[in-house]
Amino acid sequence: MSSIYADYNATTPLDPEVRAAMNEALDVSFGNPSSIHSAGQAARRLVDRARAQVAALIGAAPDEIVFTSGGTEADNLAVLGVAGAATGERGGIVTSAVEHKAVLDPCTYLRSNGRVVTLLPVDRDGRVDLAALEATVKPNVALVSLMLANNDTGTLQPVAEAAKIAQASGALVHSDAVQAAGKLPIDVKKLGVALLSFSSHKIHGPKGAGALFVRYGARLAPLVHGGRQERTLRPGTENVPAIVGFGKACELAKTRLDADARRVAELRDRFEKQILARTDGTRTNGGDSRLPNTSNIAFAGLDGEAITINLDMLGMAVSTGAACNSADKTPSHVLVAMGQTAAEARSSVRFSFGRDTTDEEIDRAANLVVQTVKFLREARP
């Protein structure tokens, strides 16, 4: 029986069209885009084309795109870059308790350096409290960072509403769209954000490329120095093959987005319905307003890690929020921020589906999960 990949929020397989586009950059146009000769120009054209493709996915202008090594670097550049460029009294950062570590850890770093960082609470479904945001955003806040969709639960955040509130006080708004890009239509103008990060390998592109949308006029300090590439915000010779692949992946995502989202939502719903109907003590995390592909399910009394490893032994790839740990296991900070106990949070497993998931796989996946839950309930020591 072939294996089932149900961890698309971790990473996605490379699309064959993306691979073909990358091959050209690897084999033919190997030049340095900064070189003035023809070989350099050929590579430059590939990067230019990719920049336009990437910008188009989010409704940005091509020169509002800064290529990075991935989503984590884009998030870091947004948070640390705004903090580095902030002047005078306006230096505070506001973000949510359920952000990815790529946002939270730079914020923690800034806090240890004396910045005021405020973490907004979320409700049981993981949605940020806009009233709390309104109360927090004062003229001393430089940046509000709020993810579009959560990686663990898929919960969508009210980014457009948050941006309106933040902008009224003059703060820049950043959104981590690493999970949302390619799964939801994104228009940076409608969202009203100044900064938005996303990543290539989450949308069937290669690892090693990501982008930060930087709206015209938004002031950032670079984290790396040493050249004029990417408007000096991210110097260093461009990772041309990965950028080309990222561009192609964005183009494909844009054309397929609506159909893919509709199809994967149906598969996800069918999976969830089966699990909820065929197991006891099971519920979904993250509310109704979620990414179409993500299903975070709590299995009362069980250990998400035990489910994950047993499914792995059966050839099915899923994810829990935490690494294997014998002592006071740290459960997903997202589920804990949603008010769950450590035991509740540890009983959860994330299933995330994608472009290549089939009807047959969904039914087989549901069977494997039901069988595993039954086995673990019976084997419980």
Add this chain to the structure above:
Amino acid sequence: MSERIAIAMSGGVDSSVAAAVLKQAGHTLIGVTLKLQECHDAHGSKSCCGVDGITRAREVAGSLGFPHYVLDCVKDFEQLVLLPAWQEYASGRTPSPCLSCNERVKFGLLLDWAARLGIPRVATGHYARLEKDQAGQTMLLRGCDTGKDQSYFLAGLSLSQLDRAVFPVGHLRKPEVRALAKNHGLPTAETPESQDACLVAPGESYSEMLRKHFDAPARPGEIVDEAGKLVGQHSGIHVFTIGQRKGLPAGAPARRWVKAISPETGQVTVTSDVSELVDTEFVAKRVNWLAGDLPAQPLACSVQVRYRHPSEPATITAQSDGTLRVTLKTPVKAITPGQAAVFYSGERTLGRGWIG
């Protein structure tokens, strides 16, 4: 019959071959490497617990075709093994942390973790064997390779722990293990022997490493001879062990050994008379008995008072308080408080007590 087994993989050749043996027998395996220390504490140590071990174990599991996970036990290992070991050193005794690690970590935490996954059994690369006696009782036997036998380190496991243990290389000799590693093309075929001393930096003593780890004060004091005459000063009792010769002040007319360590005064007593170091009798406490009830009558058996020490003929007598009085046929040197005394009847491990 195919079973679900978790194999504890250090990244060394023994556990790698243990995995290969089980895989070949058709069992469903998961590999687990216990992470016992943080990378920044490793001091470039090549010990069994380092990151290089995790990398090698992952490589072996991949080449044999089963999944591998890292179980982070850093905090528990510190509390269950390292801290008690330091407390022993700090009170002038010499601990046996490998026994506690087997009892409380490998066949404690790991066994529990596997049970939560619905995996009833845990295998390791120890050189020891498990068999049933005629009554169906599990017996822990010495490994077939007498030079490698590790039953000493496992003698503190309970019968219920042993019933869930698997020792796939216990019937093999080391050269056979290395040959099997080669035959299976395992990347660990040529790895050096691990030192059974987790966390130790090259050139540093285990006890001093523990002191630094817990940022504990040393207990300095005097070194005196049997007559009470001052021989020198020392910077901490934790670096001494009964019977030790190294690290004593130079310039004495004859060789000297540590005879006694007083945690109260910090005094270390040395002797130049080796006969002072020998004993024919000691008490073994907190006994773990693996062969039915404690013997009602004095029992002739053999006893091993430390690892890599020949076992000595002895008679053991159970005391009313559950301890064992051990009477040796011939005097044994440096019977060290804190070490484990393990009792054997031929190949069979009868039990373990702690030297009081």
